[in-house]
Amino acid sequence: MLPIFILLFCIPPPMALSLTFKKLPLPTGVTGPSSFAFDSLGRGPYVSVQDGRILKYKTATADFEDFAYDAPTRSSAECDGKTNYDDLGATCGRPLGLDFDPTTQELYVADAYVGLMVVGPEGGLATPLANSVNGVPFRFLYGVGLDPLTKDVYFTEFSAVYQLRDITQAVVSGDATGSLLKYDALTKEVTVLLSGLSGASGVAVSADGEFVLVGELIGKRIQKFWIKGLKSNTVETFITFEGRVNRIRRTIFGDFWVAVNEIIIINPPTEVTRPTRIKIDPFGITLLETVALDKEYGNTRISEVQEHLGAYYIGSRNVTVNFVGVYDTI
Template identity: 45%
Template sequence: MGRLLPAGVLVVALVAYFIASDPLELSCLSGITDFQAQYVAVPPYNPLGNITRDGESRLQGAEIVGQGDVFGPESIAFDGQGKGPYTGLSDGRVVRYDGPELGWTTFATTSKRRSALCDYNHTPAPKLDYEHICGRPLGLRFEKTTGELYIADAYFGILKVGPQGGLAEPVVTEVNGVPFKFCNDLDFDGDGNLYFTDSSTKYHRRQFFISRLELENTGRFLRYNPVRKETTVLIEGLRFPNGVAVSKDGTFVVVAETNMARLLRYWLKGPKANTWEVWMDLPGVPDNVRRNENGDFWVAFHSRRSFIEMNSGAVPWLRHLVAKLPIPPKQLFPLLAPKPHALVIRYSSEGQVLEVLEDQSGKVVKVVSEVEEHDGKLYLGTVLFPQMAVYTLSSGG
């Protein structure tokens, strides 16, 4: 009965919105249906076949590290000496795990304006209202030649910090004179160029749920040349671009487009250089993408694609209306968010499914934001929960 009341309120609010809305405003909604055919074209089937059954509960064998000590470990990295994992938290810090005795150590911060407001990592949930003050480090990558850690902070852009840590300094914070609103992930190619995503030019990260709900298309994929200090927009008009991973041979970059449940491939070399294509449709909503030493790609999924996720793109005006309802996002999110269901998939560089790991009930591993493979183990980040999971791969994995 407890779940019926909010749903009823939602229906009533929708009806009220229709009645109260200006007809001109409603007619303008037709302008957001231009992507309808493209979105619906994502195939509503499971491309994994029977392979899913083999891994449906294997992630329940993962070990939980830092339960309650870290909140929202979105991205994971190891330095050149194998130390780590390093991860960014909801309170704006980048921390490093120094073993069971020392635990987590603060390594870096991204904000100069840190105050008592930022000391909330041990609370039951992150305080999104303070993210623009404290910072929110998302994607992490070490630059191998210098040992510097590069950070995609959702609010402060691309930053870097030296091997000893401390306050990160800006690298690139704007393009064409306009500051970034939602930097998300990053990776380097062999020539030192930095590729990164700006998930939205309309919304900040603390408004990510509305951005996803609207399916708005202001996201971009960019390149920063550190020698010329030039930033170039490579793809624009994306719907929540997220994870970034350069292929092992350096011929292409994989970009996760979250709201379209697909991976894009941007060619760096060869006859298709400087062009992009849809590489593959996915069975879930992707977050980050990470390449392992063999050149395979681990894709972390925020969730499987639900019936609503697959079909609501055909009625974008409805999603737009829900986003405009006078209901706080904190109340909408529990109503519309899928149940915790961990899903990670390893793809070959040719796009073949090699391995699928799940915790379908979310008993141990819940929402996965990133998969980092290191020394025979998978380190699983989660942007929504206070834990990191470590899964030991089998000898054949």
Template identity: 40%
Template sequence: MASGTRGLGATIMAALLLLLILPSAAAAVPSIDARLTRHLPLPQGLLRGPESVAFDAKGNGPYSGVSDGRVLKWNGDTLGWTTYAYNSDYSSEACTASVLRPETATESHCGRPLGLRFHLKSGYLYVADAYKGLLRVAPGGGEATVLVTEVDGAPLRFTNGVDVDQVTGDVYFTDSSMTYQRSQHEMVTRTGDSTGRLMRYDLRTGKTVVLKSGITYPNGLALSADRTHLVISSTGPCKLLRYWINGSKAGTIELFADLPGYPDNVRPDKTGGYWVALHREKTELPFGVDSHLLALRINADGKIVEEMRGPKGVRPTEIVERKGGRLFMGSVELPYVAVVTRKIKDVGLIN
């Protein structure tokens, strides 16, 4: 009997160990190592923060908005970045940062382009500028036209994310807070501010409507591949939300995914899912191994299927997937756009 008891105990222990091990194995997802990246350096000086990354219909770019209020275009290693667009208040004298005059002191006047997205058919570039509102740049670039500065009598205080329906040309965008501006973005998280709005600009009528108000820190957003819903990052609560545009749930918003960090922009991947940039992890410590989650790939069902890890000093705001396994990374802090290239074995792991 004693021998049988020991055998039963050993079996139970083995089963418990399996229960402990299997969930961890199931949770494991392919991981991209972003410690070594190619840099597309911004022009010298105190210029920084290429937050959003966009490409035009011909695949030219990337284009990115930077800390002095301009949108720049990358023209290859020889030419580098050149000015593509600017707002009516931009001037190099007033908007160029210095040690005594950081960009945070001038951005309310000079503007701060955040989300960028092209309407590929028309060639127009739409810009969510934190201070100027929703802007549009004609093909070829130049001075941006202001489309929206207020909706329903309430001014846009923190215009942030943008996406374009490539079929209708309608533009979806977020106003992260009706209380705080971008320079006070930490207060939006700290206070749990829930005055954010999701809006749609109708290309045909030129009118803008509020689709949903009372959202907690809505940031980036992306239209689903089938155009039935939007996926929106809710930064403070570390969640992705889904807003239904069509179908029986039209006009409703629901949880799409819980995240282990604070999400910024959301961009489609190549398989009907999304890349979500994480500015930092929920439980991140300032010491220890110099590695943290930079981004997650989420499938169409809201499940995490891939991750990207890199140095703690890199805090991305956007990941854009292009051909050849290239992933372009924007940041609100760094003086460059980073390019991560998947290894061949990594590409084979994509679902």
């Protein structure tokens, strides 16, 4: 399949939002809501935050409570409300990607510092599944996606060179040491499916389990890796953007939401970011919806778009963001 180039500057103006925008405030001092998940009962969102926790939203009281954490060395006194992951990441953990198994109520977590984890229905300390591949420790895990049929877990290593604190350096250098990995639910083994990715970011498995999509934040594209069929174990370009691709989330209808941070050149070389949510079909051919979010988010980059019960939940790894943004019907 030939690459499909999406020129965000040339497409018609983004759709007018027919939704209201509201903020779900995080606890005092807590920032960086990176990724979301909802359990099979619709509870949530569960959200990964900067200080190493996974929080759960309580609709009845309209606030968040502690649900889980990844690092066994984490303490509330040392980590709660902290944003200095340069020094505290290894101690506090930094969950970046979340995905629920609706049949077991288990929450799978990609933690930048701790590794691939799973959290039981009652929360608490996560159980480690893997922290290395072929004897080499992971560096900077980012996204995670569960195969709805086999329960295999697909996840990304943003870079094999840079740590979370060095993401800007990785982008500037054009780092291409990222990987797409698979955790086999039966053998418990980790294998590398793709390497040489330029900032491996979001990951999502198709509804039929035929393929997995993986984003390249630096490469500004999404790759499709075929899991089954005649093309099994081959890769092709799914879609290409003029912005940085973050997470990918499958909808209940099998389409995909993508968080894209459009790069706008105002006075070369000055750049500004326009956070945008883009919905694409399972074939990477049709843009079903394109909505700019700069009215509410300004120049702040977003990390995830997730649709749940007609509302759109927006994540941002930025340490200045202290809320979960929700676009909802009136």
